[in-house]
Amino acid sequence: MSTHAPAAPHAARPLGIDPPGTVHTTHEHHELGFVRKYIFSTDHKVIGLQFLFTGLVMLLFGGLMAMAIRWQLAYPWTEMPVLGRLLFPETGGVTTPEGYTMLFTMHGTLMIFFVIIPLLTGTFGNYLIPLMIGAPDMAFPRLNMLGYWFWWPGIACILISFGAEGGGPAAGWTSYPPLSTIEAAAPGSNWGQNWWLLSLTFVGVSSMMGAVNYVTTIVKMRAPGMTFFRLPLSIWGLLIAALLQLFALPVLTAASFMQLFDRVFDAGFFTPTGVVINGTSPETLGNAAGGHPLLWQHLFWFYSHPAVYILVVPAMGFVSDILAVHARKPIFGYKPMAYSMAGIAGLGFIVWGHHMFMSGMNPSVGLVFMTATLMIALPSAVKVFNWLGTLWGARIQLTSAMLFALSFVSMFIIGGLSGIWMASTPVDIYIHDTYIIVAHFHYVVFAGSVMAIFGAIYHWFPKMFGRAMNETLGKIHFVGTFVFLNGVFYMMHQLGLAGLMRRTADPYAYETYAHLQPVNEFISLCAFALLFWQVFFVLNFFGSMVWGKRVGRNPWNAASLEWEAPSPPGHGNFDRQLAVHHGPYEYGVPDAPRDFVPQTQRLPT
Amino acid sequence: MIERCHRSAALLAAAALSSLACRFEPKVPELRYSLNRPAVDKNPDLAGDLGAQAQLEGALELMFGTPAGPRYLAAAEWLEGGFDPNYWGEDHVKADEAGWSALVASNRAAYRQQLAAIRAGEFDALDRPRFADDLWARWQALRADIPAGGPDAEYLTTADGQKVTWREEALFRFENYYPTLANSASFYSNQCYHCHGAEGGGNGSTSSFLEPRPRDYRKGVFKFTALKGKARPRHEDLFRVLTEGIYTTAMPSFRRFTDAQLHGLVDYVRLLAIRGETEGLLVSFYAPEEGLNFDNVRENYDLVVERWREASEFFITYAGEVPEPTSERIAHGRALFTTAGEKGGANCVSCHGPDGRGGGVSAWEPGKEGKEYAKDEWGNQIQPRDLTRGVFRFGRRPIDLFRRIYAGINGTPMPEHFGMTISENGAQRTLNESDLWDLVFFVRTLSTHSAVASHDGGHEREAK
Amino acid sequence: MAGLKHFLLRVLTTLLLLAVPVLGVWTFVKAEEWGLWFPPIVSSYGAGIDNLFYVILWMVTVTFVGTELLLVWFVFRYSKRDPTRAVYTHGNHTLELVWTAIPALLMIFVAFSQMEAWSDVKLNFPEEGPYTVEKPLMEVYASQFDWRVRYPDAQGNFQGADVIEVPYDITVPADTKVVFRLKSRDVLHSFFVPVFRLKQDAVPGMEIPVWFEATQPGDYDLICAELCGWGHYKMAGRIHVLPKDEFDTWLAAKRAALYATE
Structure with a gap:
């Protein structure tokens, strides 16, 4: 079966770990207790699964918050069933205005920093990188473990922030000062905001540890013969996302600390002179002022725009892999696919200003950012056309994983195309901060990334647990999710065109918005159904772990390296020379x- | 077997989902007014007596209803005399021709779509208007009765022989809508409740984060009125606060709503204030030997209602034009402003400070942590206004400042100045209207000449 | 049996994916009827902005329908059970060049077509006429959770006892290039008038000049478009556009009313 590569010389161990291609065939020195094996494990697979389970729980939290938001938008100021009494006991289950601002702030924060990034890079980055490049583990296994456990203080801080005096942070996930920096500005800007900033810092450190590890592992630990252009596109996506994190995260961490300094030591980075907020004037309390609120926006978006691509580039990689495997056809234009992901990431660093067209930033600069932003359409178009090219002449297997991957392509087209309006400065004047923006990023992040995550779970579940997920339930899950997610997000485009602003707790008192309640009610009902439909996923996910059909190493007949390992792979991953x-x-x-033809076998000549 | 398990689970889930969907029935939770806890705790006889508290709560509910159905106790003799407190607001607005036509115009704007639909006969296209449950109920009742002859059949004939069709009646109802107390209570629970609380105690869920704190109506004391003698506010005073907002506080302008809704809201706020004041009297005078009985409840209620009824007698009027602000007048105003009380001046300087920035010696009192600002009726620290900023919460017109200085600010150390004794040129006399104008003109020069920060920030003084 | 199941799955998948472009376009066609489309245009530059939107809308619709239909067709056509192998190709260099170049040209076209409209709104302020950046009609103050407009006194000063301050209601003349200064007292706010197609953040510490020319007298909503705290949803204002002469009368009456005594 496998060809015989020369055994790697054991003398050279540059990173204190086994060199590329080392194969562990013996396990006797790895007998570990339960705690070291399943909790404080240094095994990349266990850590990946830890990220997966924690991320799915956080997804449920974030989803429930979305439901609370949708309830208020459909039936403003009425008693929210089930959740209402938990969230707002003092009003008998009716959303409070500051509670509403807290809800969408935390929904955004949880979904971005605790769900999508950890699920994409934490789960699949950890699980797939060593397996797909043919390495026994990550380059720094202990750092890897630390990366997961540094996530927990982040979770703890964000949970504590709910209970802080004044409630959770409520300045939006973007936390624009002075609303976020001056305590008097909002109830949530008391200690809640400090916890939020600390939480972000911990999550950032966690991501950083992961990113260092991913880059090192991919660069240094590829199996013999695994050149960069033989890497699966998932690995390309994860590598590029890791590089984005490496370059962008320090800026966010610095900015968070600046905001923390503003709040705790009254440093005044972002506080302008002469504001009077809620009866308080920072200067008269002896605090520094003379800062500028736009500084935060620049720093924040310098991180957060690349972060948006961290949220989608790995997903693009997974989808490419799933498409190729289940379409039984080589990916169309492999190198353009890799280059376009790099192009998206590269452009991602010079387009942050498109979030600030209306912010008071010099309007001339807006023109530069517009042009740069529109250029992102090129790599995105290349990707879509290549996916279509891959499907042309294919032998498509309609598995659950494939259905999710196909829906990613379909939904990414919507999310990508609506971006052109946002990039165009004059059009953005009208649509900036309206629901069309909400539709746009949910189409990319939910209909895109989350659907890709579902697809990836269906695809790699057999590798993770040695059992396949139930296909019937998977398809039921897909159909409902696909229908309801479009029910939720599609009409938001039209709401945005009607001018509906995001983050508005009760829009219907405006003449402009008075007639929009029925649409919002429709959207909310779809949202409730969407959340409910995930029951099928939960049943399937946990049920299949126990009752799923046992599968061998390569249930999908896939060519990449992870399918060479046993399912689930043992410690050290591979039992064969690669x-x-x-x-x-x-x-x-x-x-x-x-x-x-698996990667380990020669192509017929 | 497993397949079947999955299938039945799917069916169950679908059934649960559809049954859930059918039961979506948003509702406003039923709330009751609760007692003013801090006040109750101050009366030791009442604080320990749960039975008496329940009795008090019941008495108040009998008099004022619940948030879902608020009402006044209407005494029989009042009804005989043609006065029904439950129709207070409506009478007031109707009495004023201009006010009434403004109301109709504002209703026309608010219900433009509905009115167009009624005119076009598209009765099904009517949307349920928000905060107008009563209007909607009346419309539906009318709708149900429209005879087979269609909406253009005769509805009634007026005394002077004019025929009114069903359609005209429907239009009339929408244009002349004036909310009931129950309508206004639901409006209140949407727009005011978060800060002012269900009982108007200024203790809503958001209130503890606001500076200055939201008004507690239950004392019946409202800072900004155009009345002398610490009178209860008139309908117009409260209406003005609703439409103008109180600048530099969290109280916004509510002009986005129709005049009718705001008038209704004023009526409801007045109900809450009267309820709170009555409660306050009952609580503070509660004695176990006497208990609660019809007489003392009724006596206190009458007392409070009378205070509110007589409010408009205290309106400060000024006949004639605003005088010319000559330099002599301004100089005189400055002299009155800056001269301390013991030297016979108007003593403004003691709180507002020599530069008018609000840092006078009497602005502070000893507190727990060194000096604190003096407290107002509600126990909150307050700052004398920094007059150089040109921000005046009751309005910046000369007449507004005139009334402010004339009457002072209720519930705060700012006293009524009209008739205050001063000594000038060795002779004792009282402050008259002309003196007040001089003060107004001087105060106005403060904001003209100050270097107000570009975005109106100004510099508030430090408390310590 | 298995074959029928597979066929049904193919049809279901195809229909689901087909529903995306079909319903997607249909909702956009019906949106205006449902009241889910742009509010009327009441500013001089509003039509220009809408036209750019429509240019992009056409471009996007063609791409959207084209790519989605290709996807639908490929999914239906190539999900057939077929014992033969897929087309063995790793890509096509020419095709890649073509589908990079076409979007590139389109995007450059889009970028250049936008610049003028953007400059009109945000960069080219009126230099002549009654109101200029140096001599604006009014100052608009945003604060938690109120809009206030301040008109200068008769001498043109924005400070002092005789300026006119109005909450909520912003009155402006029609058919006049109106320039105003936008300021914030506390946190970020955003001045959004849907019918003008105008939006600009108000930033504390900055005085941002904004201009518009209203073409139609009437009353329009002003909405805060930047999260400004717990009361963000209630931060409403109203723009009253009056015919030019009526506006002058209104302003004069407002100045006189300052000295009323009722």
């Missing part, structure tokens, strides 16, 4: 004995 001979997408190969 040598890579070609790229990961050799499907439908003519003259080969089967319709795919």
